[in-house]
Amino acid sequence: MSIFKFAKPLVEKIPGAAAYYRYLRDxxxxxxxxxxxxxxxxxxxxNLSMExxxxxxxxxxxxxSLLGSFDMFINIGANTGYYVCKALSRGVPVxxxxxxxxxxxxxLKNIEANKFxxxxxxxxxxxxxxxxxxxxxxxxxxxxxxxxWAGQKNKYLVPIxxxxxxxxxxxxxxxxxxxxxxxxxxxxxxKGAETLLTSSKNNVFVVEISVGEHQPKGININPxxxxxxxxxxxxxYEAFTADKSLRKVEPIELSEVASSEVDTLGTHNxxxxxxxxxxxxxxxx
Numbered sequence: 138m139s140i141f142k143f144a145k146p147l148v149e150k151i152p153g154a155a156a157y158y159r160y161l162r163d164x165x166x167x168x169x170x171x172x173x174x175x176x177x178x179x180x181x182x183x184n185l186s187m188e189x190x191x192x193x194x195x196x197x198x199x200x201x202s203l204l205g206s207f208d209m210f211i212n213i214g215a216n217t218g219y220y221v222c223k224a225l226s227r228g229v230p231v232x233x234x235x236x237x238x239x240x241x242x243x244x245l246k247n248i249e250a251n252k253f254x255x256x257x258x259x260x261x262x263x264x265x266x267x268x269x270x271x272x273x274x275x276x277x278x279x280x281x282x283x284x285x286w287a288g289q290k291n292k293y294l295v296p297i298x299x300x301x302x303x304x305x306x307x308x309x310x311x312x313x314x315x316x317x318x319x320x321x322x323x324x325x326x327x328k329g330a331e332t333l334l335t336s337s338k339n340n341v342f343v344v345e346i347s348v349g350e351h352q353p354k355g356i357n358i359n360p361x362x363x364x365x366x367x368x369x370x371x372x373x374y375e376a377f378t379a380d381k382s383l384r385k386v387e388p389i390e391l392s393e394v395a396s397s398e399v400d401t402l403g404t405h406n407x408x409x410x411x412x413x414x415x416x417x418x419x420x421x422x
Contacts, residue, residue: 163239163276166217171250179226180250182243183217184278192219195380195421196406199343200316202419204229207341208311211333213264213300213326214319216278218244222251229314230256232304236263236273236295237280260304263319265297266328281320285353299329312338318345321352324365334372342369342409343379348400357398363391369409377413379406381421 162184171180176190186192200220204210210224215233217240224231225248235241241261248257263273263282273280275289282297315333317323323346333340346366347359359365366376366386376386386407394400408416 163217163243167239167243167246171246177222177226179222181219181222181247183219183247187217187219196343197223198421199379199408199419200224200314201227203314203341203343203415206312206415206418207314208338209308209313211304211308211313211315213315213317215244215259216240216318218247220316221257222247222253225251225253225256228256232258232260232307234260234262234264234300234303236261236297237276239276258304258307260298262296262298262303263322264300264303264326264329265322266299266325268298268302269296270294271297275320279320279351281322281351283321283353286321287351288354300326301329301332305332308332308336310338312336313340315340315342316344317342320345321347321359321361324361324368327365327368334369334374339411339415341412341415342374343406344409345406347405348394348402349398350405358395358400363388363395366391373411374409375411375413377408377410377416378402378404379408380404383408383416383419 166182169182171182173180174188181188200223204224204227210229210231212221212231212233215221215235221231221233221244235244248254271282272292273282273295274284274286274292275281276291279287313333317326319326323344346362348362349358352359369376370388378384378386386402390401394402
């Protein structure tokens with residue numbers, strides 16, 4: 138573990154080396170017996186911050202606070218299953234999507250170790266607004282369908298599909314908490330998920346939308362930023378920052394960020410809901 142810990146600050150500055158580092162790290166995780174994590178309350182192997190219960194503290198608080206209000210948890214970009222196991226340990230059924238094979242293998246080991254199989258379904262595909270195959274850039278954490286994302290150059294093909302054609306029947310008449318973390322590919326994913334967006338169950342979305350982070354070389358602000366939010370607004374959703382302020386995000390601010398290339402949003406995680414009363418259930422530690 139120590140060699141990975143000390144090597145990380147150096148290799149993360151070099152995209153190619155970072156991808157190789159993640160591959161070695163995740164290979165080690167895959168071949169290690171899954172351990173019960175006291176701070177999590179379930180068996181889990183993943184990156185160190187996940188194992189220690191320190192991963193994405195504000196997003197974790199939001200998901201944990203809202204899970205009990207929904208029939209199902211949809212995790213798009215499930216990685217090694219941190220949020221999947223959070224939901225399943227609370228008795229909430231999960232449908233997950235994860236195209237990276239290394240992540241899938243680690244995720245399934247975590248599911249098996251906890252005996253969570255009964256309430257879990259996994260689709261090893263990337264979600265988009267079309268079907269077929271596309272290149273994915275990067276390795277495990279941070280991998281993206283966007284060419285040049287975070288400077289990553291290594292690529293491999295992954296299957297892609299629409300949510301509406303893959304899992305529509307699984308969410309009929311069910312209220313869903315939807316977590317999306319897919320490194321820049323959010324807009325096309327949402328365009329392929331009309332089933333979730335138009336549901337009468339007032340589904341809530343927690344979405345990572347990069348503002349200026351990780352953009353391909355020469356791009357300062359996410360070119361799909363305004364369109365992604367406007368797409369959600371057009372379906373009747375309001376947007377709020379997924380942090381302790383839970384601040385409402387207005388269209389005019391998004392336009393100003395895009396035109397000025399100055400990020401005033403202060404986060405890259407956002408909550409989309411048709412019922413802002415749900416925000417009162419969120420408790421931050």
